[in-house]
Amino acid sequence: MNNKPQLRTVNVTRYITPLREGGSLPALAEADDDFNYVLKFKGAGHGTKALIAELLGGEIARALGLPVPELVFANLDEAFGRTEADEEIQDLLQGSQGLNLALHYLSGAINFDPVVTVVDAIMASKIVWLDAFITNVDRTFRNTNMLIWRKDLWLIDHGASLYFHHSFSDPEGHAKSPFALIKDHVLLPQASLIETIDTEFKVLLTEEKIRSIVALLPDEWLQWEELELSPDEIREVYTKFFLTRLANSGIFIKQANDARQALI
Structure with missing residues (x-):
């Protein structure tokens, strides 16, 4: 039995809304598996290092049996975000093309x-x-x-x-x-x-x-x-x-x- 951790990869299909103010500007987004995710962007303030800490911290917690929402790699296509009206968000999306990280959205939490x-x-x-x-x-x-x-x-x-x-x-x-x-x-x-x-x-x-x-x-x-x-x-x-x-x-x-x- 293979018990090595693995992350699924999803493609982001829709940017729904920013979740809160702040340097990282995470967002609620929909992916091509029809689930909603809290999307963390590599183009945000601390770049990929924040995503690295998120992934390593989350997966270590999971290995210890602690409850963490599923983490997935979230792919942003280069065309994604071109129609976004907010310039700051558009810049964030354009600067985050490729692999980002997302957590399964716990609706109603x-x-x-x-x-x-x-x-x-x-x-x-x-x-x-x-x-x-x-x-x-x-x-x-x-x-x-x-x-x-x-x-x-x-x-x-x-x-x-x-x-x-x-x-x-x-x-x-x-x-x-x-x-x-x-x-x-x-x-x-x-x-x-x-x-x-x-x-x-x-x-x-x-x-x-x-x-x-x-x-x-x-x-x-x-x-x-x-x-x-x-x-x-x-x-x-x-x-x-x-x-x-x-x-x-x-x-x-x-x-x-x-x-x-x-x-x-």
């Missing part, structure tokens, strides 16, 4: 509200561990990046993870960093079982699993003018980052537990 929904210690610890591992700065009270859909919790928006790759300097040093920003995590007060979860997740995140997730990154997203590295060499940097961080998980676990003690 509502934003997670920590005041309304209580997350148990096991799930909270899993999500805090994930975000400390992938250095996700964006799961705070201000912006929880979680949805409630059909009474279940879903994780979205991992594009702000792996911030080391914006400079790509000293990835090993970043891999061994404690990630101080975990102190702002919306679920940190409930995350009392991080050490237990660490043992469980290290069994799931084998080197083979990590390599198979990183292998999903298309060459098209790894053509970086600022680096003289091939796509395969860039993939290897990501792989080594994850493996090093996993081997040194005690560093970010201690940081999370210390920050939690300061809160409670």
Whole structure:
């Protein structure tokens, strides 16, 4: 049985509406499989690196058994968007020709509200561990990046993870960093079982699993003018980052537990 992660590729057929203001301007779009998707554009502010973080963060979460909407590669044809009246959106669409990334749209979902929904210690610890591992700065009270859909919790928006790759300097040093920003995590007060979860997740995140997730990154997203590295060499940097961080998980676990003690 082949358990390697795979992403479907869809063709975007209709731009429906921008989803919110902000640098990335994600959009609700329809694809040729008749499903709606939240479309993330490679032509937006952080370019393909935001898509890389979205894909790697989302698929690592899925490998750990956490609920994430299906991710797909979303192809934008060169003719797409020419009739768009908004010049900013037209520029975004024209600058995003080729492969983008999209999440299955959870119709009717509502934003997670920590005041309304209580997350148990096991799930909270899993999500805090994930975000400390992938250095996700964006799961705070201000912006929880979680949805409630059909009474279940879903994780979205991992594009702000792996911030080391914006400079790509000293990835090993970043891999061994404690990630101080975990102190702002919306679920940190409930995350009392991080050490237990660490043992469980290290069994799931084998080197083979990590390599198979990183292998999903298309060459098209790894053509970086600022680096003289091939796509395969860039993939290897990501792989080594994850493996090093996993081997040194005690560093970010201690940081999370210390920050939690300061809160409670």
